[in-house]
Amino acid sequence: MKIIDIHTHLWLGSADNDRAGILKAAEAYGYERVYVSTLGGGSNPTPEQVDACNETSARFIADYPELVRGWVYVNPRHDNKLDVIKRGIEDRRMTGVKLWIATLCDDPLVYPVAEYCIDHKLPVLIHALDKTVGQGEFESVGMNVRNLALRYPELKIVMAHLGGNEYTGIRAIRGCPNVTVDISGVFCRADTLKYAIERIGVDRLMYGTDLSGNMPFWNYIGRVNELKISPADKEKIFRLNAINFGL
Amino acid sequence: MRFYDINTFVGHWPFRRLRGEGWSELFAAHCRAGIAGGTVASFDSIFYNDPTEGDDRLFELGSGSQYTPAMSLNPKIPLMLDDAERYGAKVVRIYPDLHGYKLCDDIFTPIADYLTSHDIRLLITARLFIAREAYFLPPPVFDIDDVCAFIAKYPNLKMAILGMERQELLDKKIGEAIRGHGGVYYDLSFTRSAHVTRYADNLGVSTMLFGSAYPLVSLESVRLMLEKSGLSESEKEAAAGGNYLRFMEK
Numbered sequence: 001m002k003i004i005d006i007h008t009h010l011w012l013g014s015a016d017n018d019r020a021g022i023l024k025a026a027e028a029y030g031y032e033r034v035y036v037s038t039l040g041g042g043s044n045p046t047p048e049q050v051d052a053c054n055e056t057s058a059r060f061i062a063d064y065p066e067l068v069r070g071w072v073y074v075n076p077r078h079d080n081k082l083d084v085i086k087r088g089i090e091d092r093r094m095t096g097v098k099l100w101i102a103t104l105c106d107d108p109l110v111y112p113v114a115e116y117c118i119d120h121k122l123p124v125l126i127h128a129l130d131k132t133v134g135q136g137e138f139e140s141v142g143m144n145v146r147n148l149a150l151r152y153p154e155l156k157i158v159m160a161h162l163g164g165n166e167y168t169g170i171r172a173i174r175g176c177p178n179v180t181v182d183i184s185g186v187f188c189r190a191d192t193l194k195y196a197i198e199r200i201g202v203d204r205l206m207y208g209t210d211l212s213g214n215m216p217f218w219n220y221i222g223r224v225n226e227l228k229i230s231p232a233d234k235e236k237i238f239r240l241n242a243i244n245f246g247l
Numbered sequence: 248m249r250f251y252d253i254n255t256f257v258g259h260w261p262f263r264r265l266r267g268e269g270w271s272e273l274f275a276a277h278c279r280a281g282i283a284g285g286t287v288a289s290f291d292s293i294f295y296n297d298p299t300e301g302d303d304r305l306f307e308l309g310s311g312s313q314y315t316p317a318m319s320l321n322p323k324i325p326l327m328l329d330d331a332e333r334y335g336a337k338v339v340r341i342y343p344d345l346h347g348y349k350l351c352d353d354i355f356t357p358i359a360d361y362l363t364s365h366d367i368r369l370l371i372t373a374r375l376f377i378a379r380e381a382y383f384l385p386p387p388v389f390d391i392d393d394v395c396a397f398i399a400k401y402p403n404l405k406m407a408i409l410g411m412e413r414q415e416l417l418d419k420k421i422g423e424a425i426r427g428h429g430g431v432y433y434d435l436s437f438t439r440s441a442h443v444t445r446y447a448d449n450l451g452v453s454t455m456l457f458g459s460a461y462p463l464v465s466l467e468s469v470r471l472m473l474e475k476s477g478l479s480e481s482e483k484e485a486a487a488g489g490n491y492l493r494f495m496e497k
Contacts, residue, residue: 132378
């Protein structure tokens with residue numbers, strides 16, 4: 001079965017190795033498309049660091065135009081954030097916007113980004129990770145995603161990582177039909193995908209890994225494969241939901 | 248590859264709904280994954296005031312099957328070795344963090360002496376959930392210094408450490424302790440790293456066991472981690488099942 005991985009990363013400083021790992025996974029597991037964003041410069045990168053991140057992604061997209069798509073990485077604290085998005089979409093051939101941990105995603109600093117994305121029909125991939133220990137000061141959780149989704153019901157949102165803790169994350173966005181979730185980046189607890197399917201339906205889950213370089217892409221494939229759902233529903237998670245979402 | 252699973256459970260996990268927590272679900276999941284048998288403990292026994300209320304049923308249903316029941320033992324509860332005798336336990340599983348003691352505490356010494364003298368296998372549980380997903384219970388603490396001291400103190404006790412995370416599997420001190428002992432095994436149930444070969448380098452490949460922590464963890468993810476690792480085919484075979492058979496052998 002072909003796979004669309006909607007959530008992978010390159011990192012400044014290890015991009016070559018990260019590219020190699022993603023390409024290897026793409027070949028090994030039959031990736032049809034992979035969506036990448038480049039991170040670096042810590043939680044609150046400078047405008048120059050953000051530009052370097054997006055240029056790194058753009059080169060990967062240019063080198064593998066059939067396989068690789070991109071998310072424009074944006075720091076909502078920057079005055080040039082809308083120019084960054086515009087350049088990413090128009091010049092760097094990217095598809096949507098990536099928000100990480102520079103601000104909470106329901107911070108008013110994000111509103112112009114959200115409004116730009118609605119106006120230009122761009123999806124937003126939002127890092128959301130609810131942790132018992134080690135929560136970042138500006139690390140969004142499901143409730144932050146919910147607040148943004150309710151304020152902007154026309155905004156197409158991907159909440160990453162099932163919200164980190166699926167039991168709080170899924171609960172938060174259950175009533176927000178403009179939010180889809182990806183299954184990436186969290187420890188492979190059993191039954192959490194089943195829980196998510198029961199709460200929000202299989203049509204709102206997308207396959208993602210959050211991975212780069214020499215990392216275990218198969219963990220997430222195993223998670224989907226062992227679900228007791230029909231092959232058609234597995235295909236929805238692996239690729240069709242991403243296509244239907246507009247990726 | 249013939250798999251044996253050192254790290255499985257039946258019974259009720261109280262902190263979230265698990266859909267595979269019965270015997271029939273365990274059999275079915277293992278069957279689908281090509282796992283021939285293994286060692287099974289009871290969630291109930293971890294949390295009950297009297298663990299034998301769970302283990303009576305575990306031994307009743309598990310004995311004579313392809314699974315070896317692992318008695319859950321809390322050294323703070325009196326006279327549990329009497330129960331080990333009664334069950335004829337071949338494997339004892341402990342949860343030092345959940346039950347609030349250290350392996351080198353005096354309270355555990357008579358237990359360790361008994362297990363050694365009776366050639367009973369000891370399964371040491373490092374964790375059953377990861378810190379950032381803790382719920383009600385505090386984040387787990389795995390005391391490497393305590394475990395290393397315990398390993399050195401009992402050179403003739405065969406044991407397995409189950410559920411170490413990546414940084415613990417790569418820890419030099421625990422690597423030296425395990426390699427220096429020869430009878431200490433480990434599983435990979437609580438890592439999702441691609442660096443299985445690095446674990447083998449640090450801890451040894453002849454003591455690597457297949458353990459899934461079923462039904463807490465995605466069984467297929469753990470199985471694929473071993474299959475896709477950079478180990479040789481013979482090393483994978485050993486980690487899948489050969490090492491387990493040697494661990495259990497008397």
